[in-house]
Amino acid sequence: MPNPPIIATRLWLESVIIGHTLCPFAKRELERGSIHFCTEADTDPETCLHQLIGECVRLDNDSNIATTLIIYSHGFSDFYAYLDFLALAEALLAAQGYEGIYQLASFHPDYCFAQAAADDAANYTNRSPYPMLHLLRESDIEQAVSSHPDPDGIPERNIRHTRQLGLNQMQALLAACYRQKP
Template sequence: NPGEPATTLLLLTSPHFEDFGELMHLVPRAQAVADQLALQEGAVSVQVLPFHPDASYSEMVGDPADCSTRSPVPMLHLLRGSDVVQAEEMWATLHAADEAPGIQQRNSAYLRGLGWEKASSLCTRFGTCLSGHDGMART
């Protein structure tokens, strides 16, 4: 329904989630709950996306692409599944003639093109805590 919120942010302020690994342990459980709720009549599917000040999915230390999943505090971003599908379809229509990269891949490539210093300075400018090359949290 267009009149209802399309997104919800759950800020996880418990010290338990200061560790990125602890947040990542929560994500599959949160997604399982969302999937169970989606089975109820009239419910919508929800995609659970984690964001964290120390988020890192790369093997490379200081990968600018990690800035795309950083946030000032640990949080779960809940998105309606239908909105995710619609965004992906719109992206494909606008950018993909022949299997263009997905949104996340494009964002990662863009941030890597900027380099760590520029990407991290943009995130810092918008209030996102970032880990530096030494792994220490920055604000």
Template sequence: MQGVEQAVRHWLESVVVGLNLCPFAAATVREQRLRIVVSRAEEPVALLDDVQDEINRLDDRPATELDTTLIAIPRMLSRFDAYLDVLDEVERLLKRQGRIGVYQVASFHPAYRFDGLPPDDPSHLTNRAPVPLIHLLREASVAAAVA
């Protein structure tokens, strides 16, 4: 699992921060306010438990200590359509708990495709990652970063 974390960290530093795909990411990484957790889940229910654990962790710590979490999912969701189904479940979880507007979810997957674009469109590359990822972000931090 350590190899997965290293691959995600390398992608984050060289692609996301290195190519400035997300200006918000650079400071968060530099100030060590981003957590990378590698899920051992092999089924959606276990993954949703991991997501809940990370939501709780974000709830328990101020943004100055922990601002965002990347959950790497190496053992499941290799098919992009299955990944999208789980993302829908994560959104429903946030909605049930009244956390829409507190947290938002960003998505990254090795086979990421934006709906309605041709398969070879370069836009897909911005959301491609070495393994499926669920990114939990604090809405207030995102709003402050883009203000």
């Protein structure tokens, strides 16, 4: 059965993240089929934290999965509540002994960087169709970064690129991910 949050997220990954090279490492993993997409419909933070640890265990046990996108299809629509949950998730990873093994990247439909205006197109480097956590192996990050000619320049390049595209174009790109039919 089609899963609309996964369909929208995959389209976002393909058209925004890979299509605009916001993450120069994502295309390889998507083509290899090593990205695990999962959804969580529960809105209870404790349930969502249990799922996060379950995904860590999945990565522990399956080396064919490079990274996991946990998509919160109904929870954390408020960006500030999401940030509170993100802080809990990071603390839980450390408490469970996963610090240095896994890392979280955060994406949200209303993502706004500190000191950035809400209408800054650069926020779209971390805006996604649904709130989500991106769970990555730190060893894979180190390997990917070591083979990139300018890893420190990636964020600056993304900010320049999204601002050149402009707010209207970035809004349209994200909105198109919701309009696709399974």
